[in-house]
Amino acid sequence: MTSKIWTSAAFAALTGCVCAPAMAQTAGMSDRLLLTGGVSEVEGAAGGGLTPWALIGGYGTRDQLGASGYYTHVDTDDYSLESFGALLAVNDRVEFSISQQRFNLQDVGASLGLGSNYKIDVTTYGAKVRVLGDAILEQDSWIPQVAVGVLYKDNNRDTLVKSLGADHSDGADFYVSATKLLLAHSLLLNATARLTRANQFGILGQSGDYKPEFEGSAAYLLTRKIAVGAEIRTKPDNLAGLKEDTAYDAFVAYAPTKNLAVTLAYADLGNIVVGDQRGLYISLQAGF
Amino acid sequence: MRHENLFMGDQIMYRIYRRTNLSVSLAALAFACTAGLPALAQTAGATSAPTAPTITDGTRLFEDFGGKPGLVKIMDDFMDNLLADSRTKPFFAPADQAHIKAMLVEQFCQILNGGCVYSGKDMATAHAGMGVTEGDFYALVEDLQKAMNKNHIPFASQNRLLAALAPQHRDIVEK
Incomplete structure (x- = not known):
């Protein structure tokens, strides 16, 4: 598992160290407008906090590379979730991401006989391709930017998640996202449909058949650098006796420069094994 | 078409x-x-x-930009920004800056329903052969946003203008 974390870190370092000089040889870098790469969602793709968007991460244009790394911490009633990773974007077209979700059971771990602060690690490998439209530039058209993507989740607690009823520890989500900036209204809208069988974002493995789930985000632009918004994400409910709910959040994202973004949110993840999980979400993103 | x-x-x-x-x-x-x-x-x-369509739903927008004198001030700051920006400087330094500013005032005044008629070239002709990239286009948008911020144009009004201008990328940016 540690090697996977280091893979993530190495990837983040690589995107920063290798791509930056490569970029310097091209016409420029980071030329897209502030916040138009979204932030890093909890599974590592560019998006809101809980859901991927059709926007490609980083600030690279159709002639440029982009990259970002992030660290997110969510502190709920009974657990904490850390997520960190990096993405590389090519020509505002394709996005590759790798990230780690570290779910800390805190005292629940002890009560389940797993030990206090027992952790479940999920490594997520993501790829996203923009297939249609331009959310930002095509302001006289209703056609949104559309992207398709995959998120493969590798869970390190095979025995545990199977004992809780999961069929598999690992599995892939497939999604299509449509994002539109309604600039005349300072409003960004996103809708994502996801085929998934992941239990609790994949933290509790994979069960049952693939089902379509819906995710939506709305963000209002207050200034060039600040957006506020809310999100919803429906989830499957496949584990007997361990009810799973829809997740929500309300957020404010602040990008003082193209190299930095801070997102603060209040998230309600619904029931996770022992009760409703609500709490603060903070995320830092650095990139270009 | x-x-x-x-x-x-x-x-x-x-x-x-x-x-x-x-x-x-x-x-x-x-x-x-x-x-x-x-x-x-x-x-x-x-x-x-030749330019973007006039925004006809309401009359406040032109006032939000301070009318024609407001647009003149914005264009002065905008041109300063364009010349200070290494990405846009190569396009504007050798150009007739006074003429560009006058044409932009006319164009924005028309789009904002300020009663002007844009008399300049259409965007495709004006930018033909310049090799403008998408990054150059976004750099210009940023420089315009900064100029509008400096002149305290309400952000929502800025976005209404930018939404009208954005489709011009098709005539300005070379693939």
Whole structure:
């Protein structure tokens, strides 16, 4: 598992160290407008906090590379979730991401006989391709930017998640996202449909058949650098006796420069094994 | 489909054109939702008028920009920004800056329903052969945003203008 974390870190370092000089040889870098790469969602793709968007991460244009790394911490009633990773974007077209979700059971771990602060690690490998439209530039058209993507989740607690009823520890989500900036209204809208069988974002493995789930985000632009918004994400409910709910959040994202973004949110993840999980979400993103 | 000779006097024809364009877009969206065809990216509305259409829903917008004197001040700051920005400087340093500023005032005044008539070249002609990249285009938008911020133009009003200008990328940015 540690090697996977280091893979993530190495990837983040690589995107920063290798791509930056490569970029310097091209016409420029980071030329897209502030916040138009979204932030890093909890599974590592560019998006809101809980859901991927059709926007490609980083600030690279159709002639440029982009990259970002992030660290997110969510502190709920009974657990904490850390997520960190990096993405590389090519020509505002394709996005590759790798990230780690570290779910800390805190005292629940002890009560389940797993030990206090027992952790479940999920490594997520993501790829996203923009297939249609331009959310930002095509302001006289209703056609949104559309992207398709995959998120493969590798869970390190095979025995545990199977004992809780999961069929598999690992599995892939497939999604299509449509994002539109309604600039005349300072409003960004996103809708994502996801085929998934992941239990609790994949933290509790994979069960049952693939089902379509819906995710939506709305963000209002207050200034060039600040957006506020809310999100919803429906989830499957496949584990007997361990009810799973829809997740929500309300957020404010602040990008003082193209190299930095801070997102603060209040998230309600619904029931996770022992009760409703609500709490603060903070995320830092650095990139270009 | 090009409309090089579509002048603002011909409002009715323009509106019909816009409406047709919208229904084509909606039909394409419905089709895209059901069939999910990537190729439809090519069919997204492609206008090429001398400048963007006038925003006619309400009269406050032109006032938000301080009328014509406000636009003149914004263009002065905008040009300063363009010349200070290494990405845009190569395009504007050798150009007739006073003329560009005057044409931009006229163009924005027309778009903001300020009663002006833009007398300059259409965007495709004005930018032909300049090799403007998408990054250059965004750099210009940023420099304009900074100039509008400096002149305390309400952010929502800025975005209404930028939304009207954004489709010009089709005539300005070279693929």
